[in-house]
Amino acid sequence: MTVGSGPPDADLVADVRRRLADEGGPVTVERVAAALRATGRVLGRTALAELEASVHAEIRGAGPLQPLLDDPDVTDVLVNGPRDVWVEHAGRLVRTDVDLGDAGRVRDLAVRLATAGGQRLDDARPAVDARLPDGTRLHAVLPPVADGCTLLSLRVVRHRPFALADLVRSGTVAPGVDELLRGLVRGRANLLVSGATGTGKTTLLSTLLSLADPGERIVCVEEAGELAPQHPHVVRLLARRANVEGAGAVELADLVREALRMRPDRVVLGECRGAEVREVLSALNTGHDGGCTTVHANAVADVPARLTALGALAGLSRDAVAAQAASAFHAVLHLRRDGGRRRVAEVGVVDRLDGAGGLHVRTGLVVAADGRVGAGPGWPALARRAGLTGDRAPTGPG
Structure with missing residues (x-):
């Protein structure tokens, strides 16, 4: 299963995040796009649109995991390492080629998602169970409790009605x-x-x-x-x-x-x-x-x-x-x-x-x-x- 090419440049994300913080107010797709354009990046329309979505996912969503969570056939996203990401797709576990960078970025993602769910995740509290704003269930465990790399389990909540x-x-x-x-x-x-x-x-x-x-x-x-x-x-x-x-x-x-x-x-x-x-x-x-x-x-x-x-x-x-x-x-x-x-x-x-x-x-x-x-x-x-x-x-x- 092929999804994305990895997270956007960390310096770019930090620049956009700083601009949004200076302006204040809710972080919306439109404000992320405006802040990204203000960085002076020169890109084609298609590349800019893809980068806008990627940066927004990095700031508000689940970063490179967001396309997986948005897939209607995916029910669970499981992260065992930076390049060891699995999904349950149509009832079966499938390994993806998503690249989360390194163990530090996986940890940062887990901490940010826990914070979005109103929970604390750090060395003093290395495991967390939380609900993200969209209802997604998050479970995360930090090393050394997790062996080697931060472990993430995300269960997607679908609101599709069935007769x-x-x-x-x-x-x-x-x-x-x-x-x-x-x-x-x-x-x-x-x-x-x-x-x-x-x-x-x-x-x-x-x-x-x-x-x-x-x-x-x-x-x-x-x-x-x-x-x-x-x-x-x-x-x-x-x-x-x-x-x-x-x-x-x-x-x-x-x-x-x-x-x-x-x-x-x-x-x-x-x-x-x-x-x-x-x-x-x-x-x-x-x-x-x-x-x-x-x-x-x-x-x-x-x-x-x-x-x-x-x-x-x-x-x-x-x-x-x-x-x-x-x-x-x-x-x-x-x-x-x-x-x-x-x-x-x-x-x-x-x-x-x-x-x-x-x-x-x-x-x-x-x-x-x-x-x-x-x-x-x-x-x-x-x-x-x-x-x-x-x-x-x-x-x-x-």
């Missing part, structure tokens, strides 16, 4: 399973979307929320504005990390409580991975139907253990988590990634063992890699919740 029919055509949702999903949303079921990192949990959740009644008010609580439902009444509450002084943090748990005071028809937590599980379980047990959240898990059967672990972070006992989760969530939608393709692999029903024991998820549907669908013991309960008539489960293609 449920699009997910069926792409193979993410098997034929017939889409009707079950429509019924669950129409029936205001509380949904838990599970899966590993990068399996498409946010994409699926955005698509399902787009099916909600246009007259409903959806309140989304997120770390960054990743959910993109095509719905006329969506409001967002975004968490805020502490600044470099360690002050000003606004946690997800606080925002879930705020959301309940905003007359929501559906409360949605973009990702549940900490003590905020207590607030989510409380909300979905107090009459707030139609709520949704996502959680990291390996399979439907592993969801109870994951919820129990999160509940422990919030001071909830195993029995308390089981009692609340069994009545809070009506269905678990599990996504898996096979060979770069993301798909709904299982749909389960949450309940308690023998009505009183630990938490359990009964399998309702299992979807094979070829799209064939098999019913499990939880199918009748799923069908009733989705308002589907008859006991016949979807079978997929064939």
